[in-house]
Amino acid sequence: MKSLDRLLKGQQGVIAYLTGGRKFLSRITAMGFTPDVMVSVVRNGGRGPIIASLRDTEVALGRGEAAKIMIKGDSCE
Amino acid sequence: MNNPVLNKPITIALAGQPNTGKSTVFNRLTGAKQHVGNWPGKTVEQKSGLFTYNNNKHHVVDLPGTYSLTSNSLEEQIARDFIVNEKPDVVVVMADASQLERTLYLLTEIRLLSVPVVVALNMIDIAEEQGKTIDSVKLESQLGIRVVPMAAAKGRGIDLLLEAVENAAAGGVCTSTEQSVAGNPYYKSIRSIISGKFDGVCSEQWMTVKLIEGDSKAVETVKNTLSAADWKSLKELLDKIENGQLITAGARYSWINDVLSSVVNREGESTAKRRGVKFDRAATHPVVGKMIALLIMVLSFAMAMIIVMPIMGLVQSVIPGLVELVRETFSGSSLWFGSLLADGLIPGLFVAFMMLCYVFGVYIVFGLLEDIGYLSRMAYVFDSSMSKIGLHGKSVMPLLMSFGCNIAGVTGTRVIDSWQQRMVTLVLVSIVPCMALWAVVSFMGTIFFAAAMPLVVLSLLLVMVLHISLTSAVLRKFVVKGETTGLIMELPPYHKPNWRTIWGHVWVQVKAFLKRAFTLIAALSIIVWALSYQQDGNMGNSILASIGRFFDPISSFLGLDWRLFIALLAAIIAKEASLSVIAVLYGLGAGAVSITSLLIPGSGGFEEAALIGTIAQSVSPASALAFIFAFFFSIPCLGTVATIHSETKSLKWTIGASLYYTVTSLVLGGLAYRVGLLIF
Known part of the structure; x- marks a missing residue:
C-alpha cells in the first residue's frame, strides 16, 4: 500500500482508506475520493501539487493532502 | 397552467x-x-x-x-x-x-x-x-x-x-423514501429515537443521515430538541459509529453508481474526445505551464487595453471642450461654481471613468479565462511558488489581476475559499503596482537614472517580492491566525467561452464599481478642489500647500520637499495625476486653479522638456529615488480603498490596511533615500 502522492504519473490504484480531520474528509469525499474508487495520477512532478483523475473529474491536490489518501492495487504493490 | x-x-x-x-x-x-x-x-x-x-x-x-x-x-x-x-x-x-x-x-x-x-x-x-x-x-x-x-x-x-x-x-414534495445511507446498521435505531421530532424541510431522514455523518450542526440541533434521556441513548449510538463521514459518502456514491449503471452508456467514449487534452498537457507542466500562463497574461492585458483604449481616448478628447464650455457658462458672477464643476467634479468623474475602463478590461479578460476553464490550471502551476509565501495557487489570480488594476485584484480574491487566505491575499494585492503607476515611475526614472533604469525597476520588483513575503508572514503570524488547509481543487473541463455569462459577471462588477467609487471619488475631488482653489493659480498659497508644509518633518525624512509630498498625496486619488501636479507645483503649469483640474491628462499646460529640466535641477537623485519608491508602494488609489471596504465589509480592515500601506511606503521611501545618498 502507498499514499497517493507516491504514485507516479500514469499509475492507478484503488483507494483503501483516508486519514485526516473532519474538514479535510468532508471536502475530499465530496470531490469523489472515497474508499474502493479507482484513481489514476495524471501529473506528479515529485514536488508541488499532483493531479489525480477519478469519477470523470481531474482534481489538483497538495502533496500533504495526497499523502492522506492510501492506495492499494496492482500498479503499486 | x-x-x-x-x-x-x-x-x-x-x-x-x-x-x-x-x-x-x-x-x-x-x-x-x-x-x-x-x-x-x-x-x-x-x-x-x-x-x-x-x-x-x-x-x-x-x-x-x-x-x-x-x-x-x-x-x-x-x-x-x-x-x-x-x-x-x-x-x-x-x-x-x-x-x-x-x-x-x-x-x-x-x-x-x-x-x-x-x-x-x-x-x-x-x-x-x-x-x-x-x-x-x-x-x-x-x-x-x-x-x-x-x-x-x-x-x-x-x-x-x-x-x-x-x-x-x-x-409538492415527492421525496423518494429510498435512502442511500439506509443500509447503515445504526440507521434504523437512530431514526427511531428522533422519530416525530422533525417534520419540516429538515426531514427525519436528512437528520438521521447527518447524525451518522457526525455533522456538528445537526448534532447540536438534535441535542437541543431531545429529552435528556433520549439524547443519552442517541449519544451512545453515535459514539459507536466510526468514520461516519467516509461511510455516508461511500454509501452516496454507491447509490449513484447503482442509479447510473443502466443510465450512462460509455461505449463510444475515449479520452481523446475531450477538449483541450493536448493543451492541458502543456498548461499543467511545471515549467512550460508557467511560461504559458505568463504569456497568456501579457496577451490578455494587451487585449484588454486594445478593447478599452479607444473608449478612453474618445472620452479624453471630449473632456477639455466640456471643461471649457462649463467655464464659459459660469464665467460671470458664479466663477467659483464654474471652477467647482470644471476643475473639481468633472476631472474627478473623469478619473473614476478611467478606473472603470481598467476594471472593465481586466474583468473581461479574467472572466473569459475563468469561463473557458483555464484559471484553475494557472492556480495549479503556481501553487508551489505561492506556497513559499504561505498562500495557495488560487491567490495567484488576484495578484496577477492587480498588475492591471488593483481594484480588480481586490474583487478577484473572491475565488479564494478560505477566509484566512482571502484576507491575506486581499492585503497583498495592493502592493502590486497597477498599470497607471508605471507612467509616473518611468518618467521620473528616466530623468535621473537613464541607463540604470532597468536596475531601478529590478530593485523595485525585488523589494515588492520581499514586501509581499514579509507582509504575508506578519499577517499569518499575528492577524489572521488559523490552520491552513491545503490545495483541493477541481480542474474543470475546458469549454467554449460563453459570452453571455462573462458579460453577466462583468456587468455586475461594473455596476457595483459605479455605485461605490463614483460617489466617493466625486466627493473627494470636490474636497481637494476646495482645499487647493486659488483664483490666481498660485497654489503655493492654498490650504493644501500649508498641509504639505506641515508634513515637512516626514517629507524631509524622505528627502522630499512639500511639492513632491503633495504629488504623493495626489496619487491617492489617481496615480496618473501625480505628474501634472508636480509640473504645476514647480511653477510650470499655466492657469491651473486647483490640484483636481490636473486630473485630466495634458491639462497642466506644461511642456515635458521644461518639466524634465526643472526637476533635474531642483531634485537630487537620492530624493528622486525616494519619491519613486514611496510612490510605487504608496496606498492604492481611492477606488481600491473603497473596494477593500465593500469586499471586507469592515472599517477596521480598510483603515488598518490603508495605514499599513502609508507607513510602509514612507519607510521604504526613507530607506531608498538613505541608500541613494550613499550611491550618488
Whole structure:
C-alpha cells in the first residue's frame, strides 16, 4: 500500500482508506475520493501539487493532502 | 397552467456544484433583472432575480456553488440554511452530464430534505461529444425526480426546465423514501429515537443521515430538541459509529453508481474526445505551464487595453471642450461654481471613468479565462511558488489581476475559499503596482537614472517580492491566525467561452464599481478642489500647500520637499495625476486653479522638456529615488480603498490596511533615500 502522492504519473490504484480531520474528509469525499474508487495520477512532478483523475473529474491536490489518501492495487504493490 | 394557488411568486433555489453551469442558467432565467448583494451578515455574494413565465412571477435565488451540504464551510452552511429556513417552492439541482457521477453527489443530500426538487442535467451536448449517451428518461424514473436534459450555454432546455419547475412547485414534495445511507446498521435505531421530532424541510431522514455523518450542526440541533434521556441513548449510538463521514459518502456514491449503471452508456467514449487534452498537457507542466500562463497574461492585458483604449481616448478628447464650455457658462458672477464643476467634479468623474475602463478590461479578460476553464490550471502551476509565501495557487489570480488594476485584484480574491487566505491575499494585492503607476515611475526614472533604469525597476520588483513575503508572514503570524488547509481543487473541463455569462459577471462588477467609487471619488475631488482653489493659480498659497508644509518633518525624512509630498498625496486619488501636479507645483503649469483640474491628462499646460529640466535641477537623485519608491508602494488609489471596504465589509480592515500601506511606503521611501545618498 502507498499514499497517493507516491504514485507516479500514469499509475492507478484503488483507494483503501483516508486519514485526516473532519474538514479535510468532508471536502475530499465530496470531490469523489472515497474508499474502493479507482484513481489514476495524471501529473506528479515529485514536488508541488499532483493531479489525480477519478469519477470523470481531474482534481489538483497538495502533496500533504495526497499523502492522506492510501492506495492499494496492482500498479503499486 | 394558470393555477390560482400559484399566484404568489414562486421561489426557486438554484443549487449545484461549481462549474456545472449554474450561473449560465441563472443568467438565462433572469436576464438583466438581477440583484447582487451579500448574504445577510456574510462576505459571500448573493445573486437573485425576478422573471415572469406563464403569467406567474418567479424569484430565483442563486445558492453558493458547493460540492456538498456539510456544516464545515460558510458557503455550504448558507446554501443549507436557505433551503431549510426559507423553504423555497422548488430547488433546482444542477448536474453536469459529462461528469455525472460526481456532480450528482449534491443531489444525494438535497433529495433527503422535504422540498420539491428538479434536476437540471446540463452539458448534455458535451457528454455526447465525449461519446457518452445518457438516458435521461431512465434517470428520471430511477431517481423519482423530474430530470431536464439541457445545454444551457446554447439556450437548450430552458423552457422545459421552467415547465418542470412549475409542475414541481404545484405538485409538492415527492421525496423518494429510498435512502442511500439506509443500509447503515445504526440507521434504523437512530431514526427511531428522533422519530416525530422533525417534520419540516429538515426531514427525519436528512437528520438521521447527518447524525451518522457526525455533522456538528445537526448534532447540536438534535441535542437541543431531545429529552435528556433520549439524547443519552442517541449519544451512545453515535459514539459507536466510526468514520461516519467516509461511510455516508461511500454509501452516496454507491447509490449513484447503482442509479447510473443502466443510465450512462460509455461505449463510444475515449479520452481523446475531450477538449483541450493536448493543451492541458502543456498548461499543467511545471515549467512550460508557467511560461504559458505568463504569456497568456501579457496577451490578455494587451487585449484588454486594445478593447478599452479607444473608449478612453474618445472620452479624453471630449473632456477639455466640456471643461471649457462649463467655464464659459459660469464665467460671470458664479466663477467659483464654474471652477467647482470644471476643475473639481468633472476631472474627478473623469478619473473614476478611467478606473472603470481598467476594471472593465481586466474583468473581461479574467472572466473569459475563468469561463473557458483555464484559471484553475494557472492556480495549479503556481501553487508551489505561492506556497513559499504561505498562500495557495488560487491567490495567484488576484495578484496577477492587480498588475492591471488593483481594484480588480481586490474583487478577484473572491475565488479564494478560505477566509484566512482571502484576507491575506486581499492585503497583498495592493502592493502590486497597477498599470497607471508605471507612467509616473518611468518618467521620473528616466530623468535621473537613464541607463540604470532597468536596475531601478529590478530593485523595485525585488523589494515588492520581499514586501509581499514579509507582509504575508506578519499577517499569518499575528492577524489572521488559523490552520491552513491545503490545495483541493477541481480542474474543470475546458469549454467554449460563453459570452453571455462573462458579460453577466462583468456587468455586475461594473455596476457595483459605479455605485461605490463614483460617489466617493466625486466627493473627494470636490474636497481637494476646495482645499487647493486659488483664483490666481498660485497654489503655493492654498490650504493644501500649508498641509504639505506641515508634513515637512516626514517629507524631509524622505528627502522630499512639500511639492513632491503633495504629488504623493495626489496619487491617492489617481496615480496618473501625480505628474501634472508636480509640473504645476514647480511653477510650470499655466492657469491651473486647483490640484483636481490636473486630473485630466495634458491639462497642466506644461511642456515635458521644461518639466524634465526643472526637476533635474531642483531634485537630487537620492530624493528622486525616494519619491519613486514611496510612490510605487504608496496606498492604492481611492477606488481600491473603497473596494477593500465593500469586499471586507469592515472599517477596521480598510483603515488598518490603508495605514499599513502609508507607513510602509514612507519607510521604504526613507530607506531608498538613505541608500541613494550613499550611491550618488
